[in-house]
Amino acid sequence: EDQVTQSPEALRLQEGESSSLNCSYTVSGLRGLFWYRQDPGKGPEFLFTLYSAGEEKEKERLKATLTKKESFLHITAPKPEDSATYLCAVHIQGAQKLVFGQGTRLTINP
Amino acid sequence: DTGVSQDPRHKITKRGQNVTFRCDPISEHNRLYWYRQTLGQGPEFLTYFQNEAQLEKSRLLSDRFSAERPKGSFSTLEIQRTEQGDSAMYLCASSKYRDIVDTEAFFGQGTRLTVV
Numbered sequence: 535e536d537q538v539t540q541s542p543e544a545l546r547l548q549e550g551e552s553s554s555l556n557c558s559y560t561v562s563g564l565r566g567l568f569w570y571r572q573d574p575g576k577g578p579e580f581l582f583t584l585y586s587a588g589e590e591k592e593k594e595r596l597k598a599t600l601t602k603k604e605s606f607l608h609i610t611a612p613k614p615e616d617s618a619t620y621l622c623a624v625h626i627q628g629a630q631k632l633v634f635g636q637g638t639r640l641t642i643n644p
Numbered sequence: 645d646t647g648v649s650q651d652p653r654h655k656i657t658k659r660g661q662n663v664t665f666r667c668d669p670i671s672e673h674n675r676l677y678w679y680r681q682t683l684g685q686g687p688e689f690l691t692y693f694q695n696e697a698q699l700e701k702s703r704l705l706s707d708r709f710s711a712e713r714p715k716g717s718f719s720t721l722e723i724q725r726t727e728q729g730d731s732a733m734y735l736c737a738s739s740k741y742r743d744i745v746d747t748e749a750f751f752g753q754g755t756r757l758t759v760v
Contacts, residue, residue, distance in 0.1 A: 538686075568748060577648075577735050577751035578687065621686050630700055631677070632749065634686030 536561045540622050540635035547642050550611050555620055555638045558604040563627030567605050569598050570621040572637070578621055581607075612642045646670060648752035650736050656758045657726055664722045665755045669738030676719050677749060678711055679735040680704065687735055693719060694741065726759045733757075 537560045547553055559567070566585050570578035582591040584600040591598045595616065597608040607620055619639045623632040649668040657663050669676050674695050679687035690709070692700045695716035705711075708726075713719040723730055733756050737749040 570751075575754075575756070577650075577737075577753045580748050580750055583748050623686070630675070630692045630694075631689035631702075632679075632687075633689070636684070636686050 536624070536626055536633050538622060538624055538633050538635040540620075540638050542638060543636065544639040545641070547609075547612055547640070549613060549642055549644050552608070552610045552612070554609070555607040555640070556604060557607070557622030557635055559622075559624050560603075561624055561626050561633070565625040565627050567600055568623045568625065568632065569596075569605070569607055570623065572619045572621055574619075581620075609640070612640075614642045614644050616640065617642045648736055648738050648750055650734075650752035650755050652755055653753060654756045654758075656760060659728060659759055660725055662722065662724045663726060663757065664720055665734055665736075665757075667719045667721070667736030667752060668717075669719070669736070670740075670750060673738035673740045673750075674716065675739045675741050675749075676713055677737040677739075678719070678721050679737065679751075681733045681735055681754070682731075690721075723757075726757075728759045731757055731759045 539558050541556045569581040572578045582598040587602045589600050595610050599606050619637040621637045623634040651666045676693045678690040681687040691711050693713040708724045711721045733754045735754045737751045739749040
């Protein structure tokens with residue numbers, strides 16, 4: 535069964551303290567891996583798409599990387615406004631849906 | 645604003661009533677998706693349209709749920725005889741499919757349904 539697992543479930547950091555969020559996946563065939571940010575009460579906001587192992591994408595303080603089994607979202611010198619839930623999703627070959635992980639709730643304390 | 649638009653943002657209904665939600669996708673997007681999200685969980689796929697054709701439905705979509713996308717533009721999701729377990733955020737997303745490549749899906753702000 536196709537599965538996406540994110541860890542940790544929740545993470546508290548001090549402003550400026552860099553860290554990484556993990557997304558591990560077990561799927562029959564990967565067409566793409568997506569990272570979204572979600573603020574409370576709002577819909578997910580698109581961040582990155584990764585298609586093949588070794589690929590990296592960057593946006594401001596965020597950098598996403600992909601291997602054959604997992605993806606990492608690295609956050610460098612985070613600010614309080616980076617506090618949100620970060621969702622990972624995979625697009626599986628032969629299906630037109632995204633399978634989401636449960637998310638990592640990130641809190642950045644000033 | 646040219647993003648995905650959902651209406652209403654919030655809906656409170658009594659158990660047993662019918663509700664209908666609307667989604668207006670990004671205008672050039674030919675794919676439209678409905679997802680459901682409960683507190684603390686990631687979104688779960690419900691159904692998907694390419695243009696006006698409903699091509700995939702999840703087992704989560706019981707016979708009380710129906711979705712339409714007339715003329716391949718906006719979409720509606722109807723829930724009949726609502727139950728308390730239907731309380732969730734209902735999210736709509738759209739994407740553009742061209743040359744066998746899917747672009748990223750953009751989500752609306754969601755409709756928060758509370759069944760009392």
